Amino acid sequence: MLAMQYRITLPADYDMRIIRRRVETKAPLLDDLSGLGLKAYGIRERGVDGSPVHQYAPFYLWTAPEAMNRFLWGPGFQGIIRDFGRPSVEHWQGLAFERGPSAGAVPRTATRHATPAPAAADPAAAVEDALARLAGRTRKDGVHTTALGIDPRGWELIHFTLWEGSAPPSEPGDRYQVLHLSTPDLDELPRGRQW
Template identity: 50%
Template sequence: MLAMQYQITLPADYDMGIIRERVATRGFALDQYPGLGLKAYLIREAGVNGSAVNQYAPFYLWNAPLAAGTFLWGGDGFGNIVRDFGRPVAQTWVGAGFARGPAGDEAPTVAVRSIIHLTDDADPQPLVASRVDALPALVGQPGLHSVAVAVDPRTWQLVEFSLWAVAPDAEWIEAAADSRDTETYEVLHLSSPGLARLARR
């Protein structure tokens, strides 16, 4: 599994209805994309849920890294992003764990992304193992669609990405934000052609 996200920060006065319309009319294009586990079409709006920015920030989980490459430089998908917004940095993480929650068959409406920064002298093994071992407890959370844990071995950041059919309560988000960089997003659409394969990893 390979996790990927690019974040396109837009002007403060940008009409986010443009992004909503873009996803409504084009989001289905990846609903059957080979090698894709899931793509969550995410936004943040300035002044909503504590966001200071307008942002379009899709998050991907790939079953096949080669498919991620094909998307980035072999077709129109990412090419349309480059054409319309310029070329964003596509951050990637190597997958460590994935699980589906009790709302795994429902449409997610909220996503939470938490990043833990490892110190320079930290051994990544115990931290990664602890987050993966915590997945069985996390999947019992009501409203949870799915959750993934992945690591960027270049910057040594661990990302925990969760999708929710019903927004988690404020206490859960506060706990997730403890000692981490945590962002909450609205999910406009979910393409999940390879979700079942992700769930077996």
């Protein structure tokens, strides 16, 4: 499994209805994309849930590198480049994926929490600690799905969680409204620890 996200920060006076219409018209095109475990079409709006910015920030879980590559070099991502310029694409090696008690519901919000693995610490211990937090999050009411990834280049851990309703205030990280969820190969994503 591979996790991927690009975050397009938009001007403070940007009409977010443009993004909403874009998702409404284009999101169904990926509902059958082979190799896509899930894509959460996330947005942040300035002044909502503490967001300082307007942002379009979809999050992906891919079943294999080939699927991610087909998307990045194909027409879907070329549309993003054409309309917004070429964004930086963050990606993480998948460490774990789980479905929560609300896996059958439609998620409305998402949280993204990035944390560095301390430089002086054993990275394996940091990963084990993050896996334990993911296991605890999986059992929380309202959790649709949750994933953990790592970028070993900078030793950054990413926790991404989809929620049926609003994320609890105690959940750390950036909060997103989820406008649509594409899950063509959700059942192909391996559950649990990825090694």
